[in-house]
Amino acid sequence: MDTAALSSYEWGIMTPEFIILGVATLMSLLDLFAPARFDRRNIGWIGVAGVLLAMISLAGLFDAEVTTILHDTFRLDSFGKAFKLLLLGGSALVLILAISDDTREGLEEYRGEFYYLFLTALLGAMVMASSGDLITLFVGLELLSLSSYVLAGIRKRNLQSNEAAMKYIINGSISSAITLFGLSYVYGLTGSTNLLEIAAVAGTVADSKMVYLLGLAFFMTFIGLSFKIASAPFHMWAPDVYQGAPTPVTAFLSVVSKTAGFVLMTRVFLMIFVRIPTEGTGSMPFFYQIQDYIGFLAGATMIVGNVVALRQRNVKRLFAYSSIAHAGYLLVVFTTLQFMFNTLWFYLAAYLFMNLCAFAIIQLVTNGKGSEDISLFAGLYRKSPFLAVAMGVAVLSLAGFPGTAGFIGKVNIFMGALVDQPAHYVLASIMIAATVVSYVYYFGIMTQMFFRPADEKHGEKIHIPVGVGVVIVICVIGTLVLGVAPDTAYDFIDSQFKNFSDFFQ
Incomplete structure (x- = not known):
């Protein structure tokens, strides 16, 4: 490729990615050459500034039309812009949590590495959100995955962290291999790695044998990506990794990494498999024929996540199973495909x-307690009313209580299951039952905070760093605003992202 061709590309659409790449490089050089006495927290603040700058540059691209560069391997569309906004926003908050950590998590020795590995993982997730090609998708996936493996085991002298990293690497490698195997079938059958070109070929398939092989490719890809989002029965790595990883890493895996996983599933399934006819051109698309199978997986994930969470005493394992259950709720969206982009x-x-x-x-x-047992929350309202009320808001939202963002989110998914034709009554019933079951362990945390006396051993008041306090306030406000006035979010989507109408362009 000559210089003229390279300069003709609209590189401006990759400004957010270039910013993250440049800041990550700068952070790695600072960590390498800065003296040992230099406080590595300052590197983290550089990372926060870089993420915020990337968000500003992304906002400047909101009005841009659909643009592709590098032979359509990278595309800027409403879908990519909307989900990169979530990835950047979540990453900024997680970085602030990591900076405000008082080093009892064992990060003090590797704090510098943590920050730029974190941004590298974020870069991989952003590349996935704007990928228009199977190769770019997989490169972004592996950039996210490899960085996440290291982050999970960054406490080298902690046995639980070592175990978390080992299990994560093994399961992640297997899932990546299965995903790649399925995608290789897609390439072999369509002769292209470009998503739009694959979709065009898949929509005109007339050979039943080719449909069968593409169906096999779908199931292999779906199984591989199910590992990534921790849906049952491919979820067993998640509780151990969530427990063994430092809390900021666990927060990253539960929010940013999971978002990236669903972004990847949406890109692959909607742009490729939703157009494959079952038996020749003109018949019902293959994706709609296998809705019941995806629905079964969604139901199993909701049941397993919520039921097993009932027996958990370690609070991070409890939230790992909660995360599994929420993956099940989101899989209902893939089952119905109703209001999909907005709901997701x-x-x-x-x-x-x-x-x-x-x-x-x-x-x-839990910091400095040597334990993560749920009993540490006993009497939290007396030790820190602010933390108890904020945790109450978060727990009520996770449970889907009215007046919170979680309630609106679940209602949208539930209505989508009923509006779809034919309606998924069984799946909607499982969703209600699973939500009711989740009240038991969510309200168990509430009981500890408001109705149990504080343990004398851990009865001291809790110091709240400014950074963590800011994160908590932002999250509480976001949870309540989206719960009380959800139209603000939907109006924002409609005005800025045009209901994702350019997804297939």
Whole structure:
């Protein structure tokens, strides 16, 4: 490729990615050459500034039309812009949590590495959100995954962290291999790695044998990506990784990484498999024929996540199973495909606020205690009313209580299951039952905070760093605003992203 061709590309659409790449490079050089006495927290603040700058540059691209560069491997569309906004916003909040950590998590020795590995993972997620090609998608996926493996095991001298990293690497490698195997079938059958070109070929398939092989490719890809989003029965790595990883890393995996996983599933399934006819051109698309199978997986994920969470005493394992259950709720969206983009974006935004709020408080309550037992929350209202009320808001939202963002998100998914024709009554019933079951362990945390006396051993008041306090306030406000006035989010989507109408352009 000559210089003229390179200069002809509209590189401006990659400004957010270039900013994250440049800041990550700068942070790695600072960590390498700065003296040992230099406080590595300052590197983290550079990372926060870089993420905020990337968000500003992304906002400047909101009015841009659909643009593709590098032979359509990178595309700027409403879908990419909307979900990159979530990725950047969540990452900024997680970075502030990591900076405000008082080093009892064992990060003090590797704090510099944490920050630029974190931005590298974010870069991979952003590339996935704007990918227009299978190769770009997989490169972004592996950039996110490899960085996440290291982050999970960054406490080298902690056995639980070592175990978390090992299980994450093994399961992640297997899932990546299965995903790549499925995508290789797609390439072999269509002769292209470009998503739009694959979609064009898949929509005109007339050979039943080719449909069968594309169906096999779908199931292999779906299984591989199910590992990434921790849906049952491919979820067993998540509780151990969530427990063993430092709390900021756990927050990142539960929010940013999960969002990236659903972004990847949406790109692949809607742009490729939703157009494949079952038996020749003109018949019902293959994707609609297998809705029941996806629905079964969604139901199993909701049931397993919520039921197993009932027996958890470790609060991070409890929230790991809660995360699994929420993956099940989101899979209902893929089953019905009703109001998909708006519902998916809103629920992931709500999940970002309520889950990050919970993990920020978990970090404060468990720090330095040598334990993560749920009993540490006993008497929290007396020790810190602010933290108890904020945790109450987050828990109520996760449970889907009216007046919170979680409630609106679940209602949208539930209505989508009923509006779809034929209606998914069984799946909607499972969703209601699973939500009711979740009240038991969510309200168990509420009981500890408001109705149990504080343990004398851990009865001291909790110091709230300014950064963590800011994160908690932002998350509580976001949770309540999206719950009380959800139209603000939907109006924002409609005005800025045009209901994602350019997804297939």
